[in-house]
Amino acid sequence: EVQLVESGGGLVKPGGSLRLSCAASGFTFTNAWMSWVRQAPGKGLEWVGRIKSKTDGGTTDHAAPVKGRFTISRDDSIDTLYLQMNSLNSEDTAVYYCTADRVGDTQFQQWGQGTLVTVSS
Amino acid sequence: DIVMTQSPDSLAVSLGERATISCKSSQSLFMSSTNKNYLAWFQQKPGQPPKLLIYWASTRESGVPDRFSGSGSGTDFTLTISSLRAEDVALYYCLHYYAAPRTFGQGTKLEIK
Numbered sequence: 001e002v003q004l005v006e007s008g009g010g011l012v013k014p015g016g017s018l019r020l021s022c023a024a025s026g027f028t029f030t031n032a033w034m035s036w037v038r039q040a041p042g043k044g045l046e047w048v049g050r051i052k053s054k055t056d057g058g059t060t061d062h063a064a065p066v067k068g069r070f071t072i073s074r075d076d077s078i079d080t081l082y083l084q085m086n087s088l089n090s091e092d093t094a095v096y097y098c099t100a101d102r103v104g105d106t107q108f109q110q111w112g113q114g115t116l117v118t119v120s121s
Numbered sequence: 122d123i124v125m126t127q128s129p130d131s132l133a134v135s136l137g138e139r140a141t142i143s144c145k146s147s148q149s150l151f152m153s154s155t156n157k158n159y160l161a162w163f164q165q166k167p168g169q170p171p172k173l174l175i176y177w178a179s180t181r182e183s184g185v186p187d188r189f190s191g192s193g194s195g196t197d198f199t200l201t202i203s204s205l206r207a208e209d210v211a212l213y214y215c216l217h218y219y220a221a222p223r224t225f226g227q228g229t230k231l232e233i234k
């Protein structure tokens with residue numbers, strides 16, 4: 001069974017940092033491109049960024065609102081995706097989902113349940 | 122960056138009737154090298170992650186009822202629910218995955234009339 005399980009969310013003060021993790025199982029994580037997507041309370045879905053598989057270069061792309069503050073990385077030895085978030089502000093308050101951006105010919109088929117990040121003093 | 126615009130923002134349809142949601146992209150999502158449109162549709166219910174319904178603009182995800190269909194090419198795409206059921210009440214989003222950054226439409230709220 002395919003599973004994506006996010007962790008690491010919580011309450012953080014403005015200007016603070018947080019690292020989210022996404023543990024993957026049930027598919028070949030090494031070959032997958034992975035994305036983070038967030039959803040602010042009562043708002044729509046927002047793509048945060050993506051990391052390609054190492055076979056495809058392992059490069060990252062980040063959305064403009066988070067570029068320079070957020071960094072996506074992966075550890076294929078333990079099938080885990082990360083999102084390092086620095087210089088957080090209130091607009092970063094959201095549920096953060098990890099998703100399999102591309103696995104073979106499938107796109108965005110698998111999603112985690114999400115982890116809530118609240119930025120507040 | 123590619124901008125995705127959905128319409129309408131909200132939609133009320135009677136049970137058993139057809140629901141149609143439009144999604145337009147600011148540039149073509151068709152890639153000639155693969156002959157595919159890089160467009161997906163998702164359904165999201167409260168407190169749940171998005172659920173993939175359609176990918177490659179018209180390919181239904183396994184397990185998705187056949188009352189859901191996707192069509193379109195280039196910059197204009199449509200999600201159609203042929204006969205609305207109560208469990209279809211949800212938010213619906215389109216997403217392009219043609220390149221980075223990926224972008225979602227703003228969402229369409231589907232309700233029962």
